[in-house]
Amino acid sequence: ESQLNPNYNFENFLEGDSNRLARNAGLAVANKPGGTSFNPLLIFGGVGLGKTHLAHAIGIDIKDKYPEKTVLYISAEKFTQQYIDSVKKNNRNDFIHFYQIIDVLIIDDVQFFSGKSGTQDVFFHIFNHLHQNGKQVILTSDKAPVDMQDIEQRLLSRFKWGLSAELQSPDFETRVSILKNKLYRDGVEMPEEIIEYVAKNIKTNVRELEGAIISLIAQSSFNKKEITINLAKDIVEKFVKNTKREVSIDYIQKVVSDYFQMDVSTLQSKTRKRHIVQARQLAMFFAKKFTKASLASIGSQIGKRDHATVLHACKTVDNLSSTDKQFRKYVEDLSKKLSL
Ligand code: ADP
Ligand code: MG
Known part of the structure; x- marks a missing residue:
């Protein structure tokens, strides 16, 4: 069972500038699985832009053209679960062997491997085996390899061996x-x-x-x-x-740090430099305004402060925005950025 959804085929995957590179790379891979330099083919892009659809389309097309080839589609989450089960049941080797004999392996949402070193390790070995034997690997992810976090270097470097193709928002x-x-x-x-x-x-x-x-x-x-x-x-x-996304405290800290051109770690640091303190207070103020988190939880996420510090920050921001014109501009700019 290849787990492919027949509706997610190439015919239904409409072409546009936003997906042309990825779609054509997918077609090339489907024509010659394992036989192009696009190995692995990594398709990346934001939520709902067609990564899963395109990954299925490639698998379906390969099955059409090469019925004898074994094609397997699996989500990174399910792969991880299977791996954990295999360890529990003492059949890790069977798990590895099963994947090493597949001709075309499609793993969806590999960002799920972040921080999971056991799964990364086992996937590393499976990947090497498949690649050395001219088998095709197709991956999708919400980020480009350069932006992936908590994925081992040796795996990231493998991800970059082939082609990374982005899916953008369609025009x-x-x-x-x-x-x-x-x-x-x-x-x-x-x-x-x-x-x-x-x-x-x-x-x-x-x-x-x-x-x-x-x-x-x-x-x-x-x-x-x-x-x-x-x-x-x-x-x-x-x-x-x-569908307006709920802003997270992480996102607020990122937007505020970007706005003041500093790193999130600087914003969270213990320094008492005025502009950094103000950036931190603004992040706390917006976290209070735009999320349902408690003062204590906001404090702990923004540089491990206590709830009194957050309360003080909110009051300071209120005061400064009524007395300081420049500061009011910060508040207005950031409000706009955060309410998009
Ligand atoms: P992702 O995996 O990137 O979150 P999906 O592959 O699940 O996105 O796509 C979301 C929906 O949008 C699916 O129903 C898919 O069929 C559709 N879709 C995405 N891109 C296209 C496209 N280029 N043409 C037709 N349908 C598309
Ligand atoms: Mg998907």
Whole structure:
């Protein structure tokens, strides 16, 4: 069982500038698995941009062209779980052997290996074996290898051996074709104006784009309403609101440090230099404003301070923004950056 989803094929993976390199690399690999320099092929990009879909498409195409080859798709999470089980059951060697005889191994979301040294170690050995024997390895990740954290150097260097191809957010035309293709496959007709409205307003993530169109179809059929532009506006608005990501304290610290051009570690440090103290206080203020975390939890995440320090920081920021014009500008700029 290859675990491939037949709907995630190349035909349904619409091409655009945002994915052309990755898609073409995928096709090249599918034509000659193990026989190109794209080994491993690593597909990376943000959530909902088509990594899993493209990984399946390559596997399906290989199965079509080379029915005798064994192709296996597995998520990094499941792979890790299997490995842990094999250790518990004392059959780690069987686990390794199983993977070493596969012709095309596809592992999805390898960022999941972060910090898991046992799994990284076993994967390192499997990878080397496959690679030396001309077998194809296809990986996906939410980040480029240079940005991966807590992955051993020797593994990262293997990731860079082949090709790393990025999936970016699709442009407007590609979003329109993705929607049209989806509607066509579902046999649903929709006015051009509405398709374009949805494509114009949902930009960053194909999964959300599809989600909006699915709710639109569902709403209109449940309520026996025609699909109108007003219904579309309603749904898109709700969709954009609901999927607004919750900002994390990590993210706040990153945005604030970037804004003041310092490292997060500087922002968290014990120094009493005024501009660093202010950056830290701003991070605490926004953590209080934009997250549900308690003062104590905010303090412990921002440089191991106590809740009184956080409370003091929030008051200081309030005071300074009403008395100091420059400081008020910081607060306004950062508010904008954080509420996107
Ligand atoms: P990721 O693994 O990067 O989070 P997925 O592969 O799960 O993203 O894709 C999310 C959804 O968007 C899937 O339903 C997928 O079919 C669809 N999708 C993504 N990119 C495209 C594309 N270029 N053409 C058609 N559908 C796409
Ligand atoms: Mg995925």
